[in-house]
Amino acid sequence: MTAPLQASPSRLITIGISHYCEKARWALERAGLPFVEEAHIPGFHAPASLLAGGNRTVPVLVAPGRTLTDSTPILHWVDEQLPEPARLFPAEPTLRAEVVALEERFDKDVGPHSRRLTYFHLLAHRELAIRVLTNGAAGLEATLLPLMFPVLTFIMRSSMKIDAEGANRSLNALTQVIWDVNQRLADGRPYLCGDRFTAADLTFASLIYPVLWTPELTKTGPSVAELPAAFSQQIQAWRQTPAGAFGLRLYAQDRRRSAWGPS
Numbered sequence: 001m002t003a004p005l006q007a008s009p010s011r012l013i014t015i016g017i018s019h020y021c022e023k024a025r026w027a028l029e030r031a032g033l034p035f036v037e038e039a040h041i042p043g044f045h046a047p048a049s050l051l052a053g054g055n056r057t058v059p060v061l062v063a064p065g066r067t068l069t070d071s072t073p074i075l076h077w078v079d080e081q082l083p084e085p086a087r088l089f090p091a092e093p094t095l096r097a098e099v100v101a102l103e104e105r106f107d108k109d110v111g112p113h114s115r116r117l118t119y120f121h122l123l124a125h126r127e128l129a130i131r132v133l134t135n136g137a138a139g140l141e142a143t144l145l146p147l148m149f150p151v152l153t154f155i156m157r158s159s160m161k162i163d164a165e166g167a168n169r170s171l172n173a174l175t176q177v178i179w180d181v182n183q184r185l186a187d188g189r190p191y192l193c194g195d196r197f198t199a200a201d202l203t204f205a206s207l208i209y210p211v212l213w214t215p216e217l218t219k220t221g222p223s224v225a226e227l228p229a230a231f232s233q234q235i236q237a238w239r240q241t242p243a244g245a246f247g248l249r250l251y252a253q254d255r256r257r258s259a260w261g262p263s
């Protein structure tokens with residue numbers, strides 16, 4: 001199989017560290033579709049999203065002839081460019097329904113919770129939080145972030161209900177999903193929906209990645225050992241579950257794997 005040629009690259013508007021953006025980025029990279037990422041620091045993403053035709057959140061993909069404002073339609077659009085065996089959503093109806101249901105569940109039950117728990121632990125540590133939020137970015141946004149930090153964190157805390165009670169709810173929600181994924185993997189299957197890498201795997205791994213603190217996050221950010229002790233201990237505990245080990249394996253084995261097979 002050979003990757004198709006796309007006339008002009010798409011624009012992917014992101015928050016660099018966002019896991020929903022990582023989900024879209026992974027799908028695009030896997031399919032070999034050309035895109036230019038415009039990564040922002042939280043807070044600065046909103047005008048960029050709106051100007052690109054989004055509804056304030058990211059990712060937004062400005063593709064030839066279409067603008068997609070949510071990670072799930074982005075995955076479906078990517079799939080339209082791929083032949084069936086390489087697709088994230090298989091054609092076979094039963095398998096497809098299973099993948100769609102899991103993808104939706106992880107969007108709802110992992111994404112908001114891994115984000116809230118991560119921010120709950122990080123935002124209390126100004127220098128660490130600035131390092132993570134900047135994610136290696138330079139330029140005006142990175143310069144302004146320290147000045148805007150108090151306002152930005154106030155808005156983040158109130159809009160995402162980042163407090164001890166919210167963090168506890170998120171801890172419980174994530175524990176439940178990890179338990180369910182452990183059960184699903186107990187029969188030794190290589191992927192969540194059988195023997196094929198699907199949108200369920202990609203969505204689980206990308207949305208859980210902050211609370212596994214995968215190597216993607218340590219490239220420019222702090223190591224697990226540098227994180228607040230309670231957060232670091234939770235990450236270590238989850239890494240040792242079958243679901244956590246599975247998420248790490250997907251990053252090690254599948255994150256750079258092309259949908260088109262070995263090149």
Ligand SMILES: N[C@@H](CCC(=O)N[C@@H](CS)C(=O)NCC(=O)O)C(=O)O
Binds near residue numbers: 045070
């Ligand atoms: N359902 C959306 C969720 C996207 C989302 O929550 N994005 C976050 C970044 S992780 C965002 O833009 N937050 C900033 C905001 O709400 O203004 C998707 O799957 O794309």
